[in-house]
Amino acid sequence: MARPVAPADDWVARTAEQVRAEGERRHPGEAPTCASGISPSGPVHLGNLRELMVPHLIADEVRRGGAPCRHILSWDDYDRFRRVPAGFPAEFAEYIGRPLTAVPDPCHQHPNWAEHFKEPLRDSLARLGVRVTEISQTQMYTSGAYTEQIVLAMRRRAEIGAVLARYRTRRAARPEDTEPDDDDPQTAVYYPFRPYCAVCGRDDTTVTAFDDETTEISYTCACGARIGPTPIAQVAGKLAWKVDWPMRWAYERVTFEPAGVDHSSPGSSFTVGGELVSLFGGEMPLHFGYSFVGTSGSAKMSGSAGGAPTPADALEIFEAPLVRWLYARRRPEQAITLAFDAEVGRVYDEWDALSRRVAEGKADAAAQAVYARASGTSDGPLPVTPRPLPFRTLASVADITAGDQAQILRILRDLTEPDPVVTLAEVRPRLDCAQAWVAEYVRPADRTQVRDEPDVARLAALTESERGALKLLTEGMTTDWSLEGLTTLLYGVPKLQLGLPITAPPTPELKVSQRALFILLYQLLIGKDTGPRLPTLLLALGPDRVRALLTPP
Numbered sequence: 001m002a003r004p005v006a007p008a009d010d011w012v013a014r015t016a017e018q019v020r021a022e023g024e025r026r027h028p029g030e031a032p033t034c035a036s037g038i039s040p041s042g043p044v045h046l047g048n049l050r051e052l053m054v055p056h057l058i059a060d061e062v063r064r065g066g067a068p069c070r071h072i073l074s075w076d077d078y079d080r081f082r083r084v085p086a087g088f089p090a091e092f093a094e095y096i097g098r099p100l101t102a103v104p105d106p107c108h109q110h111p112n113w114a115e116h117f118k119e120p121l122r123d124s125l126a127r128l129g130v131r132v133t134e135i136s137q138t139q140m141y142t143s144g145a146y147t148e149q150i151v152l153a154m155r156r157r158a159e160i161g162a163v164l165a166r167y168r169t170r171r172a173a174r175p176e177d178t179e180p181d182d183d184d185p186q187t188a189v190y191y192p193f194r195p196y197c198a199v200c201g202r203d204d205t206t207v208t209a210f211d212d213e214t215t216e217i218s219y220t221c222a223c224g225a226r227i228g229p230t231p232i233a234q235v236a237g238k239l240a241w242k243v244d245w246p247m248r249w250a251y252e253r254v255t256f257e258p259a260g261v262d263h264s265s266p267g268s269s270f271t272v273g274g275e276l277v278s279l280f281g282g283e284m285p286l287h288f289g290y291s292f293v294g295t296s297g298s299a300k301m302s303g304s305a306g307g308a309p310t311p312a313d314a315l316e317i318f319e320a321p322l323v324r325w326l327y328a329r330r331r332p333e334q335a336i337t338l339a340f341d342a343e344v345g346r347v348y349d350e351w352d353a354l355s356r357r358v359a360e361g362k363a364d365a366a367a368q369a370v371y372a373r374a375s376g377t378s379d380g381p382l383p384v385t386p387r388p389l390p391f392r393t394l395a396s397v398a399d400i401t402a403g404d405q406a407q408i409l410r411i412l413r414d415l416t417e418p419d420p421v422v423t424l425a426e427v428r429p430r431l432d433c434a435q436a437w438v439a440e441y442v443r444p445a446d447r448t449q450v451r452d453e454p455d456v457a458r459l460a461a462l463t464e465s466e467r468g469a470l471k472l473l474t475e476g477m478t479t480d481w482s483l484e485g486l487t488t489l490l491y492g493v494p495k496l497q498l499g500l501p502i503t504a505p506p507t508p509e510l511k512v513s514q515r516a517l518f519i520l521l522y523q524l525l526i527g528k529d530t531g532p533r534l535p536t537l538l539l540a541l542g543p544d545r546v547r548a549l550l551t552p553p
């Protein structure tokens with residue numbers, strides 16, 4: 001079928017085309033496979049989401065082009081439990097060395113530890129429109145799916161050991177290397193398979209013999225167990241990580257698998273895997289390194305366990321297409337920063353501006369492509385907010401009203417005259433995002449607390465000019481109680497005081513008076529020098545409350 005030619009700088013289109021062509025060359029007539037791997041050893045944070053979003057964007061692009069493409073999510077849930085993550089009871093140390101699926105669930109609602117961390121990610125992926133085929137490594141290993149590959153690796157242990165040893169020498173010169181390494185030889189003879197002890201369930205095991213003919217294995221364990229000889233097919237255990245990964249590239253016929261930049265260094269599992277994959281009858285996937293994902297202002301008030309924000313945290317304050325956009329708009333080598341602070345409003349404004357340009361047909365081809373990838377997938381569009389009011393406005397309203405739904409609707413109605421919002425459903429899910437942001441990321445000291453009682457002392461100390469300004473304001477309010485009317489009035493009061501028409505152009509002198517008036521109003525209404533936009537604040541409070549707080553005794 002005819003395919004549009006991708007712009008040279010469009011990495012998604014370019015990679016998708018390479019994946020499609022390479023898949024066809026390797027396995028004609030078969031869908032290519034993009035792969036992601038996640039270890040459910042603790043909370044899966046936003047940085048890990050790039051491991052999923054990059055292959056997703058490519059697989060989805062292939063599908064948009066009309067061809068099938070598989071995106072597998074390999075759960076590394078048969079990995080050993082290495083350490084108890086921060087925020088979890090120290091008693092879990094008891095399970096160190098066991099597979100993640102053999103550690104109890106910390107909340108007693110899931111079958112095991114791994115499932116506890118899979119569930120929130122699975123939910124986030126569904127909301128993001130990321131369609132994956134999940135593969136549990138526990139299921140694969142314990143079902144015997146890899147037995148043939150394990151026997152092969154054990155028979156070729158000398159070759160594998162030599163490759164690992166060659167890279168290990170190089171790695172010795174790089175003390176900063178912190179990549180977890182469970183591949184170091186346990187004995188003079190290297191065995192790429194490590195059993196989980198049949199007695200204690202841990203992997204503190206040492207292989208002592210393997211018979212290439214009978215495939216029988218013997219091992220000892222730190223717990224004192226001495227097992228074997230037993231056919232390896234009946235022994236729980238897994239291949240060392242650097243052998244396991246290329247084995248799976250071959251097994252799943254992976255066409256494309258990117259990795260974090262740290263994986264592409266010499267001696268990394270990626271490099272070593274590239275040397276070992278042919279042993280298993282496969283080829284190294286197409287790949288590139290992607291850069292890091294950082295966050296700003298991400299300290300959540302309620303303090304979720306584990307600290308670093310998760311995709312679910314991001315989806316609480318960003319509509320799903322925005323999260324996709326934050327990943328899709330950056331090239332892989334560019335770092336991504338997700339804002340949880342006041343920048344959130346700016347991110348929404350940029351997104352809204354892009355959406356408008358696309359709707360008006362004013363976006364260039366690159367911007368249109370990024371927008372299409374963010375706002376939907378080959379499966380269809382993602383849900384949007386029917387009336388995308390500016391995030392900052394919604395956040396202000398959520399702040400002023402402390403979340404009161406009836407008040408929010410009343411204010412939004414006033415704000416959107418002459419085409420008023422009729423129900424809050426029109427402004428959801430964005431309103432929910434704004435409410436969550438105010439509740440979770442705006443410090444209580446920065447939130448708006450409207451005075452319950454007038455500031456009697458300040459009102460008694462008003463100057464003549466201040467008194468006059470408040471009078472002009474409270475009287476003027478009755479004429480036009482709308483966002484536009486109140487804006488004109490607020491900026492107009494100092495003009496009227498100078499005997500100028502309310503429509504007079506601004507002057508430096510006027511700006512000083514306007515600023516002084518705004519500070520006075522903030523003090524009298526919310527007891528601070530700054531706050532949400534005043535017209536919005538006045539609308540939120542309603543004329544009676546405003547008058548009560550601004551009228552001298």
Ligand SMILES: [Zn+2]
Binds near residue numbers: 201223225
């Ligand atoms: Zn043991």
